[in-house]
Amino acid sequence: MTALLDVYGLHASYGPTRVLHGLSFSVSDRGVTTLLGGNGAGKTTTLRAICGMVARTGEITFAGQTITRSSTEHIARLGVAHVPDGRGTFTRLTVEENLELGAITRRDRNDVVDDLERVFGYFPVLQKRRGQQAGTLSGGEQQMLAIGRALMLRPRLMLLDEPSFGLAPRLVHELFDILTTLNKREGVSLLLVEQNAALALELADHAYLLETGRIVFSGAAREIREDEKIRRSYLGY
Amino acid sequence: MPAPSEEMMEAIAEPAVPEVSAPRLVGHRSVIFATLAIALVLPFLVQSFLTFQLTLVLVYAIAIIGLNLLTGFNGQFSLGHSAFYALGAYVAAMLMDKVNFPYAATLPVAGIACFVFGFLFGLPALRLEGVYLALATFALAVATPQILKLSPLEYWTGGVQGIVISKPDAPYGLPLTQDQWLYFFTLLVTVIMTLLAHNLVASRTGRAMMAIRDNPTAARSMGINIALYKSLTFGVSALYTGVAGALGAIVVQFVAPDSFTFFLSITLLVGLVVGGVGWIPGAFFGGAFVLFVPNFAESISKGLSGAVYGVMIILLIFMLPTGAAGLVRAVTQRLRGQNIR
Amino acid sequence: MELLLQQILAGLATGTIYACIALAIVMTYQAIGHLNFAQGEMAMFSTFIAWQLTQWGAPYWVAFFVTVAVSFAGGVLIELIVLRPIQHAPVLSHVAVFIGLLAILNSLAGFLWDFNVKPFPTPFGTAPLFANGFIDAHQAGMIAVTLFLLAFLYVFFRFTRVGLAMRAAAHDPVSARLVGIRVGWMTALGWGMAAAIGAIAGMMIAPVVFLEPNMMLGVLLYGFAGAVLGGLTSPAGAVIGGLIVGVIENLAGTFIPVIGGELKLTIALAIIVVVLVMKPQGLLGRPVLHRV
Ligand SMILES: Nc1ncnc2c1ncn2[C@@H]1O[C@H](COP(=O)(O)OP(=O)(O)OP(=O)(O)O)[C@@H](O)[C@H]1O
Numbered sequence A: 001m002t003a004l005l006d007v008y009g010l011h012a013s014y015g016p017t018r019v020l021h022g023l024s025f026s027v028s029d030r031g032v033t034t035l036l037g038g039n040g041a042g043k044t045t046t047l048r049a050i051c052g053m054v055a056r057t058g059e060i061t062f063a064g065q066t067i068t069r070s071s072t073e074h075i076a077r078l079g080v081a082h083v084p085d086g087r088g089t090f091t092r093l094t095v096e097e098n099l100e101l102g103a104i105t106r107r108d109r110n111d112v113v114d115d116l117e118r119v120f121g122y123f124p125v126l127q128k129r130r131g132q133q134a135g136t137l138s139g140g141e142q143q144m145l146a147i148g149r150a151l152m153l154r155p156r157l158m159l160l161d162e163p164s165f166g167l168a169p170r171l172v173h174e175l176f177d178i179l180t181t182l183n184k185r186e187g188v189s190l191l192l193v194e195q196n197a198a199l200a201l202e203l204a205d206h207a208y209l210l211e212t213g214r215i216v217f218s219g220a221a222r223e224i225r226e227d228e229k230i231r232r233s234y235l236g237y
Numbered sequence B: 001m002p003a004p005s006e007e008m009m010e011a012i013a014e015p016a017v018p019e020v021s022a023p024r025l026v027g028h029r030s031v032i033f034a035t036l037a038i039a040l041v042l043p044f045l046v047q048s049f050l051t052f053q054l055t056l057v058l059v060y061a062i063a064i065i066g067l068n069l070l071t072g073f074n075g076q077f078s079l080g081h082s083a084f085y086a087l088g089a090y091v092a093a094m095l096m097d098k099v100n101f102p103y104a105a106t107l108p109v110a111g112i113a114c115f116v117f118g119f120l121f122g123l124p125a126l127r128l129e130g131v132y133l134a135l136a137t138f139a140l141a142v143a144t145p146q147i148l149k150l151s152p153l154e155y156w157t158g159g160v161q162g163i164v165i166s167k168p169d170a171p172y173g174l175p176l177t178q179d180q181w182l183y184f185f186t187l188l189v190t191v192i193m194t195l196l197a198h199n200l201v202a203s204r205t206g207r208a209m210m211a212i213r214d215n216p217t218a219a220r221s222m223g224i225n226i227a228l229y230k231s232l233t234f235g236v237s238a239l240y241t242g243v244a245g246a247l248g249a250i251v252v253q254f255v256a257p258d259s260f261t262f263f264l265s266i267t268l269l270v271g272l273v274v275g276g277v278g279w280i281p282g283a284f285f286g287g288a289f290v291l292f293v294p295n296f297a298e299s300i301s302k303g304l305s306g307a308v309y310g311v312m313i314i315l316l317i318f319m320l321p322t323g324a325a326g327l328v329r330a331v332t333q334r335l336r337g338q339n340i341r
Numbered sequence C: 001m002e003l004l005l006q007q008i009l010a011g012l013a014t015g016t017i018y019a020c021i022a023l024a025i026v027m028t029y030q031a032i033g034h035l036n037f038a039q040g041e042m043a044m045f046s047t048f049i050a051w052q053l054t055q056w057g058a059p060y061w062v063a064f065f066v067t068v069a070v071s072f073a074g075g076v077l078i079e080l081i082v083l084r085p086i087q088h089a090p091v092l093s094h095v096a097v098f099i100g101l102l103a104i105l106n107s108l109a110g111f112l113w114d115f116n117v118k119p120f121p122t123p124f125g126t127a128p129l130f131a132n133g134f135i136d137a138h139q140a141g142m143i144a145v146t147l148f149l150l151a152f153l154y155v156f157f158r159f160t161r162v163g164l165a166m167r168a169a170a171h172d173p174v175s176a177r178l179v180g181i182r183v184g185w186m187t188a189l190g191w192g193m194a195a196a197i198g199a200i201a202g203m204m205i206a207p208v209v210f211l212e213p214n215m216m217l218g219v220l221l222y223g224f225a226g227a228v229l230g231g232l233t234s235p236a237g238a239v240i241g242g243l244i245v246g247v248i249e250n251l252a253g254t255f256i257p258v259i260g261g262e263l264k265l266t267i268a269l270a271i272i273v274v275v276l277v278m279k280p281q282g283l284l285g286r287p288v289l290h291r292v
């Protein structure tokens, strides 16, 4: 399998503070990669750096194109959908408008209507609330909306920042089933940041372990899952 | 005239406000001394009209310090400071015109009147934030010339004509012209007011003001009485601007409603931005800018002077988005970097 | 009673002027989150362009639409040239730049077209609309144009993709970028639209207040008041706010003895401040998130 996203020597900083120190990793086409690490390790920053939301240097290629100097909106238009931490829904707009915004750059307007139905299929609760202001949804519902909105882009790659955050356990499993379907059936590649390492490792084919802005371990997800020592010392389960 | 004392100068030399990222160059003792020395000899070297203009720069600087205390240090916006300036000017003019008050004694009265008015205005204005506060203060600015023109008040205010007052002579037979004397008098007031502002900002009260600016919620949880501090800041800010107004009235010997329109507020605001929001010495840069640059623009092109002025404001913001404060900060860092090497 | 009704109608007629300019103010506020102090001067300058075109012999409606187009382009250019470079500067730096812009436009208009008052044509005529003479054809036309603009904006923001993208960019620029919206262009578009609306407002107002470089100063004050009263985030609120300001101004002038006439503006503003103290979000506004 060839890499869809290739990151090489990525540095990122907030103002004068360096946060990432030369990360290299990749997400294969139709693959699932997970980034693991403790609080403040730099997982969120990594996703932001890929989308050009923080100052960065290094080499990032997506589908063969260098995007290190591209703007956030350009990267989104290439088919990278970012579900940021804290969800990033448009709280004052309605659920339906949020979903429409997910597809705002698409030209194939007829398919957009179908995709809206598809998202409602995945998350029936969104259909019930389609006219409601997004800010008035519950936390879990907003999470679903954020993922639904990302799907509306028909992305080739989804960046998911703790998608299970704030969801009830039953919903977490449902969500991961949906992510699996997306990946297996629709061929969407995923770059997944999760606190729930066990779940993430089940879905992922590759995993990278981050500590204070550096990759301290990488390998096939299966290896990590089965490596008692790493699980104990880094993932705490 | 009592010269600024040794202590006073030392106190100015204290670094201003450690908490704000204030440039320290101007806090440097030698810079203070040099500036004051130049300020003291200047009126003997330049023509009297320039002395008069420099006096007005100081007057504007005091008013801008007042605005800075409110906006830069407490985070409240005001488009209404022309009203406080006008109140100070009219209090001084009326006291001198109607009850023969000595000019120097009008300053504290004008200051207190403006403090009370500002404090009372601040109380309801507290509920307003951002644009809404801007609108309320804006209303005040717009109302001021209209109220000053009101026919029932004409006996005191002189209506549209305003009030003419006479220029004071230098006391004790000092060998100074009227313009020179007024300059030194204003300089003394300016030094005192600047000092007090420095001390206020560095005090616990000042820290509370800034805490409210930076994070009202956290400030409240720290037990700071936000309502009280905001109103007090409004009062103090008005006091400064009112004293400036009184001085301005004495210096130009004339008050009239149309000198105190909304555009005066705008002028003060431009001076504040040009000098640097949240940096007290910036007021002197700002005062000089709003006094001299329009004249300079006029000298470039009579017909397009407004356009030249506008272009200069915009270019200045492009080059120095944070005003003179940013420039001084950069220069200071340069110098410091060289010292280390 | 007759007098009251007459004054309310007259107030609505002047209020329409304020509503027009308030609409432009709200547009800019939506696009950039600032009050644009140069809005009035931009409208004035546009109106002079229209006047110049009619002087050159252009028919009214040709001049009208050319002016709207030129103003739109001018608004976009101002955003790109003057505001884009300082987009990360503090709020007060923006205010200073607006003031600079105001000075430039005012002085340039005086230089190009001098400060003499000029009559400006109206396409609607000035005949009284009804026999009782409460409201004339121009005022009625102005109300119609304002309502049309409002309807246009409503449809634009509610039902078009660009309108939706603009709202998203204004509410949450970061998330808007993540869905691929070119936020910078949306801001420029907002400026263009605000300038175009301002131009229409100027051309509607000019026949009433006459054309000269300072024609907008007073109107802008009332426009601000109307926009803020309406809540700054809602075009409909801006129009309602503008109308209310017009009515209050007229009633204060007529019914408050002695000082009423001299303090019309002051009283109107004072009432608005009182309203705001009781209802800090404005009549139809949403909470403002600490922006000026
Ligand atoms: N906006 C910011 N400005 C300055 N520093 C930041 C900013 N955001 C994050 N940081 C710093 O960057 C480092 C990495 O943060 P990041 O959010 O990427 O961590 P994370 O791995 O996502 O942690 P978590 O699991 O808690 O979400 C932290 O030390 C954090 O303090």
Ligand SMILES: [Mg+2]
Binding pocket: A043, A044, A045, A085
């Ligand atoms: Mg994170």
